[in-house]
Amino acid sequence: MTDSPADQQQEPGLATLARMQLENVIRGGRGLDSGKLAGSRPDLAEHRATFVTLNSANGQLRGCIGSLEARRPLIEDLLGNAVAAALRDPRFQPVSAMELEGLRVEVSVLTPPEPFPYDSPEDLLVRLQPGVHGVILTKERHRSTFLPQVWDQLPDPVTFLSHLCQKAGLGGECWKQGPEIQVYRAEKHYEKR
Secondary structure: OEOOHHHHHHOOOHHHHHHHHHHHHHOOOOOOOHHHHHHHOHHHHOEOEEEEEEEOOOOOEEEEEEOOOOOOEHHHHHHHHHHHHHHOOOOOOOOOHHHHHHOEEEEEEEOOOEEOOOOOHHHHHHHOOOOOOEEEEEEOOEEEEEOHHHHHOOOOHHHHHHHHHHHOOOOOOHHHHOOEEEEEOEEEEEOOO
């Protein structure tokens, strides 16, 4: 879903709000007033889980941080994750003010994770829906997730699950050893630029 021009004139879309937050905070400001925004827009007061993904102009990942469970109002989760994706993603140096113009902001609003029972590794491969399911893999104390858009880079379910295992700090074939699987969907919001 793209923030349309009409949305931007009346009520900024989620990706636009995330960018506004980044512009304010990275340039040394206080950030947006989440309470005021939630008070004026009931949709922003609902408890929802979000991920904010930042990509450079050439399409390279520059930061991605989010929440898997809805524990706070959507606007608080969005603004907090926008700043965290820019400044606290441990894989990257913090985003500088000079980089802001070239960044592309994407927001994913997640549905609540649901258990995904399966009978065998083969059953898991057949039932996962590439491009639709975001996947949470849990085994012992290890946990990792991939958003549905990761299927664009890893369209083969075996490769997708192997990378998800590695992200969790497990061997690439852990998905064959009966890990707990949960799935969710994501409503995507992009900037119109």
